[in-house]
Amino acid sequence: MRTLPAFLFRAALFLTALLAAPQAPAAELVPEATAVFGAPAGGERLLIKSTTDVAAFRPALEAFAGTVPGLRIDYEQWASNDLYAVAAKACAQARPAADLLVSSAVDLQVRLVNDGCARPHRSALTDRLPEDLNWRSELFGVTRELAVMVYNTRLVPPREAPRSRFDLIDLLRPPGSNYAGRIATYDIEQSGLGYLFAFVDAQQATTFGALSEALGRSGAVATCCSAEIIDGVARGDYLIAYNVLSSYALARAETDERLAVVAPEDYTLVLSRAALIPKGAENAFRAAAFIDFLLSPPGRSALQATHLLPPSGATGDAALGLSDPDDATLRPIALSPSLLVGLDRHKRAQFIRLWRQTFPWRLDRD
Amino acid sequence: MSGLAVAFAALAYGRQAAQQAYDRLLIGAAGQIAGAVSIRDGEVVVDIPASAFDLLALAREDRVVYAVFGPDGTLLTGYDELQRPEAAEDVAFAHASFAGEPVRLVALKRHFAERAFRGTVTVVVGQTLRARSELAWDIAGSALVVVAVAGLLMVALVIFAIRSALLPLRRIENLLSSREPQDLTPLRLAVPSEIGHLTAAINRFMARIDRQVTATRGLIADASHQLRTPVTALRAQAELAAEENDPERQRAIVARIHKRAVGLGRLTDQILSHAMIIHRAEAVPRESVDLRLVAMKAVEETDAGVEGAGAPIRLDLPEEPVLCRGDEFSLVEAVKNLLNNALKHGRPPVDLSAANEGERALITVRDTGEGLPPEDWQAASRRFFDSAGASPSQAGLGLAIVGAVAKAHGGSLKFARPPEGGFAASLVVPAAPAEKSEKA
Numbered sequence: 132m133r134t135l136p137a138f139l140f141r142a143a144l145f146l147t148a149l150l151a152a153p154q155a156p157a158a159e160l161v162p163e164a165t166a167v168f169g170a171p172a173g174g175e176r177l178l179i180k181s182t183t184d185v186a187a188f189r190p191a192l193e194a195f196a197g198t199v200p201g202l203r204i205d206y207e208q209w210a211s212n213d214l215y216a217v218a219a220k221a222c223a224q225a226r227p228a229a230d231l232l233v234s235s236a237v238d239l240q241v242r243l244v245n246d247g248c249a250r251p252h253r254s255a256l257t258d259r260l261p262e263d264l265n266w267r268s269e270l271f272g273v274t275r276e277l278a279v280m281v282y283n284t285r286l287v288p289p290r291e292a293p294r295s296r297f298d299l300i301d302l303l304r305p306p307g308s309n310y311a312g313r314i315a316t317y318d319i320e321q322s323g324l325g326y327l328f329a330f331v332d333a334q335q336a337t338t339f340g341a342l343s344e345a346l347g348r349s350g351a352v353a354t355c356c357s358a359e360i361i362d363g364v365a366r367g368d369y370l371i372a373y374n375v376l377s378s379y380a381l382a383r384a385e386t387d388e389r390l391a392v393v394a395p396e397d398y399t400l401v402l403s404r405a406a407l408i409p410k411g412a413e414n415a416f417r418a419a420a421f422i423d424f425l426l427s428p429p430g431r432s433a434l435q436a437t438h439l440l441p442p443s444g445a446t447g448d449a450a451l452g453l454s455d456p457d458d459a460t461l462r463p464i465a466l467s468p469s470l471l472v473g474l475d476r477h478k479r480a481q482f483i484r485l486w487r488q489t490f491p492w493r494l495d496r497d
Numbered sequence: 498m499s500g501l502a503v504a505f506a507a508l509a510y511g512r513q514a515a516q517q518a519y520d521r522l523l524i525g526a527a528g529q530i531a532g533a534v535s536i537r538d539g540e541v542v543v544d545i546p547a548s549a550f551d552l553l554a555l556a557r558e559d560r561v562v563y564a565v566f567g568p569d570g571t572l573l574t575g576y577d578e579l580q581r582p583e584a585a586e587d588v589a590f591a592h593a594s595f596a597g598e599p600v601r602l603v604a605l606k607r608h609f610a611e612r613a614f615r616g617t618v619t620v621v622v623g624q625t626l627r628a629r630s631e632l633a634w635d636i637a638g639s640a641l642v643v644v645a646v647a648g649l650l651m652v653a654l655v656i657f658a659i660r661s662a663l664l665p666l667r668r669i670e671n672l673l674s675s676r677e678p679q680d681l682t683p684l685r686l687a688v689p690s691e692i693g694h695l696t697a698a699i700n701r702f703m704a705r706i707d708r709q710v711t712a713t714r715g716l717i718a719d720a721s722h723q724l725r726t727p728v729t730a731l732r733a734q735a736e737l738a739a740e741e742n743d744p745e746r747q748r749a750i751v752a753r754i755h756k757r758a759v760g761l762g763r764l765t766d767q768i769l770s771h772a773m774i775i776h777r778a779e780a781v782p783r784e785s786v787d788l789r790l791v792a793m794k795a796v797e798e799t800d801a802g803v804e805g806a807g808a809p810i811r812l813d814l815p816e817e818p819v820l821c822r823g824d825e826f827s828l829v830e831a832v833k834n835l836l837n838n839a840l841k842h843g844r845p846p847v848d849l850s851a852a853n854e855g856e857r858a859l860i861t862v863r864d865t866g867e868g869l870p871p872e873d874w875q876a877a878s879r880r881f882f883d884s885a886g887a888s889p890s891q892a893g894l895g896l897a898i899v900g901a902v903a904k905a906h907g908g909s910l911k912f913a914r915p916p917e918g919g920f921a922a923s924l925v926v927p928a929a930p931a932e933k934s935e936k937a
Contacts, residue, residue: 247596266558471561477542477543477545478574
C-alpha cells in the first residue's frame with residue numbers, strides 16, 4: 132500500500148490545526164521508503180524527509196555523508212501530500228518533523244514557510260541564489276527539473292511524436308483515435324506535484340482548457356506517481372505520459388530505449404525542488420550545511436548525475452531546451468506566496484471538481 | 498541632539514510613507530478577492546484570482562495571511578487563526594500577530610442583496626512587515642542623507658559668511674598695528690557698512706586724541722617760549738642787583754624784579770588757565786548754555802578781580818535766552834579775557850552784549866578805543882600773538898585763549914570797527930535750537 136485514500140489525506144491536511152486528535156489516519160502516515168547513508172548509528176544523525184526517490188538523491192547523500200566523518204543520514208522518501216500533512220501537524224504541535232524537508236510540491240513548502248514552520252539560513256551560497264529560488268532565506272530551490280512528455284518509441288510512429296501540447300490535442304481529436312484511453316497523467320487528488328503542475332498549467336495558457344477537454348473526452352488515465360506512469364509507458368499500457376518530471380524520465384530513458392522524452396515546445400514548466408529547515412530542527416546546523424553542499428560545485432555535480440540538474444555547459448540535451456536558461460518557452464515556478472492561491476480551500480475544491488468532471492474514468496484506486 | 502530629532506522625524510516619515518504604499522497593496526488584493534466572491538445556488542463561493550496573490554507577492558519577503566468570512570462570521574476559506582474584525586467601516590486596518598510575526602491587516606466588506614443571498618462578506622488580508630520596514634528605513638536613510646548634506650552645506654556657508662564678514666576687522670587690526678606710533682590720521686579703508694560705523698568711531702576717537710596731543714604739544718611750546726624770556730630777564734636783574742653797591746639803585750632794581758615776578762605769576766596763571774580751558778573744551782560734555790548768563794558771570798568775576806574797578810561795564814542783554822551748546826566755564830573765561838583786554842587796552846565805556854543772529858549766537862565786547870589794527874586781526878587769535886610785545890604784564894595769551902575756546906565750540910573770534918565808532922570783539926558760536934527754556 133503506497134498511498135492513502137484521498138479522503139484520509141484530506142482529513143489530515145485540514146485537521147492539523149486542531150489539537151492533536153489521536154485519529155487513526157494521522158498515525159498511519161508512513162514513508163514510501165527509507166534508506167541510511169554514512170556511518171553506523173551512534174554518532175551524529177541527520178534526518179531528511181523528502182519526496183525525491185532514494186535512487187535519484189543517492190549520489191548527493193553519499194557525497195555529503197563522505198565529507199562529514201561519523202555522520203549518519205536517515206533518509207525517508209514520502210508522497211508529497213503525506214509529507215506536508217506530517218510536517219504541518221508537527222509544526223502545529225511546535226516540534227520538528229525532521230532536520231530537513233525537501234519536496235517537489237513547492238506550493239506546499241511555501242505554505243509551510245508562510246505558516247512560520249521554517250527557520251532561516253543564510254550563507255554566501257544561498258545569497259547567490261536567484262530571487263525566484265530563495266524565499267525569505269527559509270526556502271531554497273535546489274534542483275532544476277522540467278515537466279515533460281514521455282512516449283513509447285515502438286508504439287508511437289515518429290511522424291506522430293508530439294512536440295507540443297497542440298500536437299497532443301491533435302492526436303486526440305479524430306474519433307476513434309489510436310491514443311484514446313492511452314495517455315496518462317498525474318491524479319491531482321493524490322499527487323501534490325500533479326496538482327501543482329495542473330494548477331500552474333491552468334494559469335499559464337488557454338491551451339489548458341482545450342487539452343483537459345481533449346484528455347477527458349478521449350478517456351485519458353489519471354494515475355499516481357512518476358515511476359508508475361513511466362513504467363506504464365515503457366510497457367505499452369500508455370502511449371504518452373503528460374507532465375512527468377524530467378529527472379525520472381531521463382533516468383529511465385537512459386536505460387530503456389523504448390522511451391523518448393520531449394519538452395513541450397509551446398512552453399515548459401521548470402520546477403526547483405524546495406528545501407527548508409523546520410523550526411526546532413535538532414540538527415539544523417548539519418541541515419544548513421547540506422543545503423550549502425547541494426548549492427556547491429560537488430553537490431551540483433552529484434545532482435547532475437541523476438538529472439536533478441541539467442548538465443552544465445551548453446552541450447546539454449538541446450531537445451529538452453535545457454541549454455538556454457533564457458529560453459522564452461521556459462516557465463520557472465518561482466518560490467513566492469503567489470503559489471498559495473492554489474491551496475485555498477475554495478479554489479482547490481473548485482479546481483478538483485472541474486478535474487473530476489474531466490476525468491470521469493480516472494482509476495479509482497480505493 | 499537636533500540630528501537625533503531629524504533622524505526620528507525621517508524614520509517616522511519613512512514609516513508613514515511605507516505604510517501608505519503597502520496598505521494600498523493590501524487593499525488592492527482584498528478588493529480583488531472580494532470581487533471574486535459570488536453566489537452559487539445560494540452559497541457563497543470564493544474564486545480567489547491568482548493576481549491577488551501576485552500583488553501581495555510584490556512584497557517579496559513577506560508572509561501572507563487571509564480569510565473570508567460569511568455574514569454569520571463563519572470562516573469560508575483561508576486561515577482560521579484570523580478573527581473577523583468588529584469594525585463598522587467598510588475598510589478597516591488593524592495590527593495583529595501571525596505565527597510569531599507581527600502583521601498588518603485590512604478588512605474589506607462586500608454587501609450582497611440578491612434574491613438568493615443577503616448579507617455581508619468580509620475579506621481579511623494581511624502581510625508581515627518586512628518590506629514595510631525595509632522601505633521605511635530606505636526612505637529615512639535617503640531623507641537623512643539629504644538632510645545631512647544640507648546641514649553640512651549650511652555649516653560651510655556659515656563658516657564662510659563669518660570669515661568674510663570678519664575679514665575687514667582683520668584688515669583694520671593689521672592696519673592699526675603696522676602704524677607709526679605718532680600716526681593719528683584717520684583710517685582709509687573700504688569696508689562694508691556694518692563695519693563702517695566701527696571705523697568711523699575709531700577715526701573720531703583718534704581725531705580727539707590727535708587734538709589733545711596737538712594741544713598739549715602747543716601748550717608746552719607756548720609755556721617754554723613765554724616763560725623763557727621773563728625768567729632770563731629776572732636772572733639778569735638779579736645779577737645786576739647782586740653787583741650793585743649803591744643801596745638806592747639796588748632798591749630800584751629789586752622793585753623792578755618784584756614787578757617782573759608779579760607779571761610772571763600772572764603769565765603762569767594764564768598759561769595754566771589756557772591749558773585747562775583747552776582741556777575742558779575737549780573733555781567736558783556739552784550742555785545747553787545761555788550766553789546771557791555767561792555775560793553776567795563774566796562781568797561779576799571781572800568786577801571782583803580788577804583792582805580799583807572804577808570803569809563801568811554796560812550790559813546789553815535781550816529778553817529771550819541766547820542758547821548754544823558748550824562748556825559754561827570755558828565760555829565765561831573767554832569772555833573775561835575779552836573784557837580784561839577791553840578794560841586794559843581800550844577806552845571806556847565798555848559794552849557787553851549777547852544776541853541771536855540766525856543760526857549763530859554771539860557775545861560781543863565793545864569799547865570806544867582804537868583797538869587792534871585790522872592787519873593784525875587775522876593773527877590775533879593765534880597763540881603767540883601779543884599786540885604789545887612780549888611784556889609779561891600784558892600777558893598776550895588772552896586772545897589766544899578766546900580763539901581756542903571759539904574753535905573748540907565750532908565757532909570763531911571776530912573783530913570789527915562798528916560804524917558808530919570804537920572796536921568790537923565777538924565770540925561767535927553755532928546757536929542751539931531753543932526747544933525749551935531751561936533757565937527761565
